[in-house]
Amino acid sequence: MDGLWRAVCATAGRGWPVFPTVAGAKRPAVADWERWASTDPDRLRVWWARSEWSNPAVATGRAGLVVLDLDDPARHGRPGEEHGVRVLERVTGRRAPATFTVRTPNNGLHLYFTAPDSVVLHNSASRLGPSIDTRAHGGYVLAAGSVTPDGRYETEVDTEVRSLPPLLVEALTPPPPVDAVVVVTDASAGAYLRAALAGEVRRIRDAEPGTRRASLLRAAGRMGRLPGLTDAAIVTALREASEPHMxxxxxxxxxxERAIADGIAWGRRRPRRITVTR
Structure with missing residues (x-):
């Protein structure tokens, strides 16, 4: 119990609200855990006196955190797939930033970042790519020092928590919840599609350093959602727009090429509703 209590104190000492899980497991032992997660020593003592083998879990949204959960597919029965670390490097075009990091029992990594002020981020699954989930508002992660039947969560990089990089903020920002139906006439359909493509080209050209690859990926996704645009037209326009950044x-x-292809494929699976009238 001493080790778990030290983990509770160390985590709460960082200012991160915590709550207990079912002993030795990941499931919350507290109803409405996001509301009741706390750094108050008296409340924590009461909780852990009731169940000394409970793991401390961090309520990420309450803590002002976004945690990237990078899985090792080989430890989950998916040999041959890329580790989440490699996927993140491929998506962002750079190595993961040095930030507070916890290694999970199954050889995964939890990368801790401070949440942005500009947007409220929630949990996501594979939004950044395979083997990458995120925990933010509405989510939690087991803290360093926690123990499950698979092993212990260990601090891998003990450094300050960095801000979530702008390109990840952009990539994780959800789209508007509901698409309006786009109604165009036969005569204006072509002009609408050309204007939409031109708008994405401008966004790519105007993208700030640090957001350029994410901007390209998102532009390809938005254009892929328009059934009236061919893949060839999207690829040609986005290649031309991206040349200065290249x-x-x-x-x-x-x-x-991977960003454009991945974006178009994502968009084709989520087509917008466009009604053409005569």
Whole structure:
């Protein structure tokens, strides 16, 4: 119990509200845990006196955190797939930032970041790519020092918690919850699609350093949602728009082509509703 209580105190000492899980497991032992998660020593003592083998879990939203959960697929019966670390590097075009990091028992990593002030982020599953989930508002992670039947959660990088990089903020920002039906006439349908494509081209060209690859990915996704645009038209326009960033070294040729292809594929699975009238 001493080790778990030290983990509780260390986590709450960082200012992160915690709550107990079922002993030795990940399931919350407290109803309405996000509301009741706390850093108050008296409340924590009461909880852990009742169940000394409970793990401390961090309520990420209450803590002002976004935690990237990078899985090792080989430890989950998916050999041959990329580790979440590699996927993150491929998506962002750079190594993961040095921030407070916890290694999970199954060789995964929890990367802790401070949440942005500009947008409220919630949990996500594979939004950034395979083997990457995120925990933010509405989510929690087991703290360093927790123990499950698979093993112990250990601090891997003990450093300050960095801000969530802008390109990840942009990539994790959810789209508007409901699409309006776009109604166009036969005569204006082509003009609507050209204007939409031109708008995405401008967004790519105007993207700030640090957001350029994410901007390209999101533009490809939005254009992929428009059934009237062919893949070839999207690829041609986005390649041309991205050339200045390629020249600046924002991403490689392979990274650019992968971002465009992944974005279009995502959009094709989520087509917008466009009604053409005569």
């Amino acid at each position: 020249a600046d070294g924002a991403y490689s040729l392979v990274e650019r």
